Structure formats: structure tokens, C-alpha cells
Amino acid sequence: MGRLSNLIPLVALLSGSATSAAIDQTSIHQTRATDFSNPVLWEDYPDLDVFRIGSTFYYSSSTFAYSPGAPVLKSYDLVNWTPVTHSVPTLNFGGRYNLTGGTPAAYVKGIWASTLRYRSSNDKFYWYGCVEFGKTYIWTSSGTGAGDKDGEVDPADWAWEAHPPIDKCYYDSGLLIDDDDKMYIAYGNPNIEVAELSDDGLSQVGSRVVYRPPSGTTIEGARMYKVGEAYYILVTRPADAEWVLKSTSGPFGPYEQRELVTRISGPLRNAGFSHQGGMVDTPNGDWYYVAFMDAYPGGRIPVVAPLRWTDDGWPELVTDAQGGWGASYPVPVQTDKSVPDGKQILDEFTGAELSHHWEWNHNPDTSRFSLAGGDEGGLVLQTATVTEDIFSARNTLTRRVVGPKSSGTFRLDVSKMGDGDRAGAVLFRDTAAYIGVWKQGDEASIVVVDGLELSQGSWTTVSTGRVAETGPVVSNADDVWFRIEADITPAFGTNTARTTTFSYSVDGGETFVRLGPAFSMSNTWQYFTGYRFGVFNFATKELGGEVKVKSFQLQPL
Structure with missing residues (x-):
């Protein structure tokens, strides 16, 4: 369009390459059906x-x-x-x-x-x-x-x-x-x-x-x-x-x-x-x-x-x-050839490049991120922008939500965040919400922030959001898991708001605790792009902090 x-x-008209990913190929293809x-x-x-x-x-x-x-x-x-x-x-x-x-x-x-x-x-x-x-x-x-x-x-x-x-x-x-x-x-x-x-x-x-x-x-x-x-x-x-x-x-x-x-x-x-x-x-x-x-x-x-x-x-x-x-x-073509299935994917960022599932919110600052390499892997995100506004923050990495329902789980090492840094997992679009860590002084707390919004048409920031709920202090934690569960079942032209929930884990990804209210997604078309999972790290005071994204897991629900 x-x-x-x-x-x-x-509404009136209504009726990858997996260079950096370890692919779980247990999910079912339509191939050979x-x-x-x-x-x-x-x-x-x-x-x-x-x-x-x-x-x-x-x-x-x-x-x-x-x-x-x-x-x-x-x-x-x-x-x-x-x-x-x-x-x-x-x-x-x-x-x-x-x-x-x-x-x-x-x-x-x-x-x-x-x-x-x-x-x-x-x-x-x-x-x-x-x-x-x-x-x-x-x-x-x-x-x-x-x-x-x-x-x-x-x-x-x-x-x-x-x-x-x-x-x-x-x-x-x-x-x-x-x-x-x-x-x-x-x-x-x-x-x-x-x-x-x-x-x-x-x-x-x-x-x-x-x-x-x-x-x-x-x-x-x-x-x-x-x-x-x-x-x-x-x-x-x-x-x-x-x-x-x-x-x-x-x-x-x-x-x-x-x-x-x-x-x-x-x-x-x-x-x-x-x-x-x-x-x-x-x-x-x-x-x-x-x-x-x-x-x-x-x-x-x-x-x-x-x-x-x-x-x-x-x-x-x-x-x-x-x-x-x-x-x-x-099926149009019966073939023994198959491609990796993107519906269920674990990406541990172990390659030399990001897989082609990923796209940044704009051109990234290439000096402020790196793939760690080696057996451990991981994506290092240094703060690239000093701002209070996630829409203005560079180097937010996104990938498409898979429908009709799926979850995206990011594992982050937050031990090197700086004072005033904000990092976490975002459901990204012109109206958005996220779960993440806010670092204030020596204290780091898990928060859910919603109400993030761009104005329709001018696409300037209307709201930098509000803290919907605060979770535990994780100042001594290295790894925190953040999960977004999104329902993108079509609701175009209706008054039905599909919802997203946020949760976290601080026990090695074993137990996830929901935090904050359900976030109602927008059904409007003017932004054109649909909702995406994203991971971010930006500063509100000065550059210098960093997080390591150790993995991302996409799972159909």
C-alpha cells in the first residue's frame, strides 16, 4: 500500500538467515503437507x-x-x-x-x-x-x-x-x-x-x-x-x-x-x-x-x-x-527442501552478524553495539542516546510478533547499567509499553511503563509514558528475564482491544511473575507497521552503561 x-x-471498506540464531526446528512446517x-x-x-x-x-x-x-x-x-x-x-x-x-x-x-x-x-x-x-x-x-x-x-x-x-x-x-x-x-x-x-x-x-x-x-x-x-x-x-x-x-x-x-x-x-x-x-x-x-x-x-x-x-x-x-x-509445490521455521526460535546471538529477523528502529549507532562472539555469545547494547523518550532512543532492536499469539522472552545481564539508565523489553509501535530495569543511583528496580505514544500524522512524541507498576529491586542481580505475551488476533475495524501482558524472572528463567496491567494495543492502520517485540537500553543522565542481551526466545502461544 x-x-x-x-x-x-x-475501516469503512472492511468486510532468515539464522547467522546469529540457534534455531529450534521442532515446530511444525507446512512443508510436504x-x-x-x-x-x-x-x-x-x-x-x-x-x-x-x-x-x-x-x-x-x-x-x-x-x-x-x-x-x-x-x-x-x-x-x-x-x-x-x-x-x-x-x-x-x-x-x-x-x-x-x-x-x-x-x-x-x-x-x-x-x-x-x-x-x-x-x-x-x-x-x-x-x-x-x-x-x-x-x-x-x-x-x-x-x-x-x-x-x-x-x-x-x-x-x-x-x-x-x-x-x-x-x-x-x-x-x-x-x-x-x-x-x-x-x-x-x-x-x-x-x-x-x-x-x-x-x-x-x-x-x-x-x-x-x-x-x-x-x-x-x-x-x-x-x-x-x-x-x-x-x-x-x-x-x-x-x-x-x-x-x-x-x-x-x-x-x-x-x-x-x-x-x-x-x-x-x-x-x-x-x-x-x-x-x-x-x-x-x-x-x-x-x-x-x-x-x-x-x-x-x-x-x-x-x-x-x-x-x-x-x-x-x-x-x-x-x-x-x-x-x-x-500446497503449490511438493518438495523435500525446507527452510528454517521462524515460528519458534531461540537466538543466543552467537554469530558474527544479527539474523535477518531483526531490524533496528532507525539506522543504529554501530559504535554502540557489538556481538560478543565466542561460545558465550550475546549482544552488547551500550547506551547510545541520552533521553527520557524511548521513541528518540537509538539502537532499539525489534522483530515482528508472530500471530495469532506469541511470547517474546529476553534474557538481559543488567550488571553494568549506569545511573539513570533504562533497559528492557518493549512492545513497540506508535502506542507502546515495556517492562525493564530503571537504575537510580546504586538501586535497580523492575518497572512496567505504559502510555508511550506518538501523535498520529506528525509522529512526534505525545507521551514518554508512566510507571504502571514497580516490581522488586534487582541491584545485585546479573541476569533478568523479561517476557511479553502478545495477542495479535485481528481486530481491525472493531472496538475490541487485543492485550499484552508483561512478566519477569529473577530465578534463572524458571518462574515468571506478571507485573502491571494488561496493555491494550491499537487497531489503527495509520502507522502501517504492526506491533513488534524489541529490546532497548538508553540513558537519561549520561552515556557509559551497557547491558548484554544473552538470548531471545520466540514462542507461539
Whole structure:
């Protein structure tokens, strides 16, 4: 969903790489099952762009101000996915993305509906994204022979390189690499344009409008394809429909239009309509449409359904018996290959890099964190900001909450905190709450703080929160466990507030004690990103203190 979609009344439309992680693979995959269930990935991966190289599928998504940006996931069956890289290792969009000037910083800006494709002629991946309606930024990476290796790229081999941006906004763009190796990008709102790129893909040759919707109609989220001799552009009419534009006269049209889905029911209650996404074929020639559902408070989550083709060359969605988006379908690809399951993961931060499940709240201060390495592992977070406001604090590390319910448990060594430091585990969004340690002088106490809030629209800090309840003094403790239990079952468009609870352990993680009232999450869409688990450490007096994050455990509930 593009930036202009924040003007649409959505509610009225309602019906990794595991470099640093020790993966617990006891949780159940959908791999090799006869059928799969929607959603295929109950995590906030919106504005998706999906494509295939050989037998490997890739999926690119939006991340706004979170860094690194534009995560890439891979799958062998369109059902089980794992993150393997980020196309934008650092947000090179300007100083506000470094969070050095407080809020509003870059919250709800940054990477929206971008595009990613692989070009076999030079073995290179291309990522394009328009930032703040201004320039289109470009990052590329060698495919290290992906075209010859059935689409496989070793996660260690991704090496993303920034290029000078194009001085034009390819708003909500979709890249096509044609049979003759020419590169085109479809983009725009409400008019859809197609640009031809230079041979190296780093500049524009020309651009023209190829489709104008009826007056007053908003369309965006363009994804461009060639199937046979016809060109197709999928666009969304936010937030309840997907249209197909088709040309048999070349990439610049003219284009005809048909509806793919409109206000389609299912597959989840209290969630938006399935819309905006892309289509992809399997190695045996079957086609699928991958879309997302607005499923707040958890964000926008992907769903998959098969396509069939009409005799005159238009894709149609295969619906369930009631004409809705199916809660389940046959698995698209039966394969013995599998990817690590992110639904149940223990990360002890033992590698040389963070896994691609993790993203910072903005570009981090790289001098203020480190991976300890060795057998013990751990992530050392030194205080990076002096502030009373967690939204202004650098180096808050986040990962998506897994639905419908899950817990995130952080183990922290708090023995080196300084006077005035605050560290702990946060449920992070524009309204937020946390459980952590406040260090005052020589005394450290466990607290729950809620009421943290950014103003909607300006994204400046409205409230730095209040202490909802104080727990025990832990001044002599080294390790404290903090647990967040979150229910992100969709409640979009309802008055139902899903809740989160906080607890702690000071006996080696054996017994957890709940602290503070249940926190009511927001179902609003304007911040776009869903709730995340996060870990933080900031100073209120002076820099110098640190904590070590010894582990994180994600557990479905």
C-alpha cells in the first residue's frame, strides 16, 4: 500500500538467515503437507513483491524507517518462508533516518512499496524504492550464479551496493525484465506510468502514462509481468480490490482493465480484504496470487491463492465453495527442501552478524553495539542516546510478533547499567509499553511503563509514558528475564482491544511473575507497521552503561 493510501478510510471498506540464531526446528512446517492454511506467514510483511528463480521463490517487503530495510525472504513452496537478507543494509536517505534529532525523525517514512527482481544476463539483483515522494533509490547485489543454481544464493554471499538515485519518484513500483533483457518499471497513483530504464538499470530512458483510471478512483501498488506475448500490470484499489491491466501491444500499451478481486471475503475474521500483491508461477507452470490482509494490531500479513487463466488470457482467482478467499488450498509445490521455521526460535546471538529477523528502529549507532562472539555469545547494547523518550532512543532492536499469539522472552545481564539508565523489553509501535530495569543511583528496580505514544500524522512524541507498576529491586542481580505475551488476533475495524501482558524472572528463567496491567494495543492502520517485540537500553543522565542481551526466545502461544 503506497503513501497516498493513508487518505483512504480503510475501516469503512472492511468486510532468515539464522547467522546469529540457534534455531529450534521442532515446530511444525507446512512443508510436504497436502494442504496449506492461510495466512501462510502470520507476520507483518506488507507491500510484497514475489518472484521465482528456478525452484526458489523470493519475497521482498516494506520496512519504513526500520533498518536494515527491505527484507528478502525465500521459499521453495510459496508456503514456508525464511528471511535471508535485506536489500537496503543501511537507510541512505538522509540524516533523519539516523535518529539523531529526536522525533518525528523518520517514523512512517522510508521504504514503502518497492520492487526487487533478478536479471540473469548479468547475474544481479535490482532493488528500487521511492522515498518520501522524491528520489528513487537503487541497490544491487550479485546473484553469485543464482540462475545456474536453481535460484539459490548463500546468505553469506549477498553483497548489496548502493547507486546514485534516480531523480524521480517511481511511486509503488514494479520491475519487469523483458525477454530481450530490457528493463521497465510500472508505477504511479492514480495514473499508471511505465518507464524504460537504461541498459545498466541505473537511469531512465523515457516514461509515459499507460493507464488512467476513472475519475476519482485511486489505484497504486503496481507490479509488472510478461506472460506469453502479453504484458500485465497488477494494481490495487486500496483497500479492497485488485485490478489487472493487460496489453497485447507492448509494455507501453494500450492497456485494458479487469477486476481480479473486489471486496473478497475471508480467510480471517476482523481483517481487511485480501488485496495488493503480485502473481508468480511455479516450476510446473501453475500460477498463484500472493496478497496481504490488513490484520491490525499485528500489521499486514500475506495470504496465497491459486490462479487460473481464461481462454482470452486473463488471470482469475480460484475461490472456495462460497466464492471467498480459501482458508486452505493444496500446497503449490511438493518438495523435500525446507527452510528454517521462524515460528519458534531461540537466538543466543552467537554469530558474527544479527539474523535477518531483526531490524533496528532507525539506522543504529554501530559504535554502540557489538556481538560478543565466542561460545558465550550475546549482544552488547551500550547506551547510545541520552533521553527520557524511548521513541528518540537509538539502537532499539525489534522483530515482528508472530500471530495469532506469541511470547517474546529476553534474557538481559543488567550488571553494568549506569545511573539513570533504562533497559528492557518493549512492545513497540506508535502506542507502546515495556517492562525493564530503571537504575537510580546504586538501586535497580523492575518497572512496567505504559502510555508511550506518538501523535498520529506528525509522529512526534505525545507521551514518554508512566510507571504502571514497580516490581522488586534487582541491584545485585546479573541476569533478568523479561517476557511479553502478545495477542495479535485481528481486530481491525472493531472496538475490541487485543492485550499484552508483561512478566519477569529473577530465578534463572524458571518462574515468571506478571507485573502491571494488561496493555491494550491499537487497531489503527495509520502507522502501517504492526506491533513488534524489541529490546532497548538508553540513558537519561549520561552515556557509559551497557547491558548484554544473552538470548531471545520466540514462542507461539
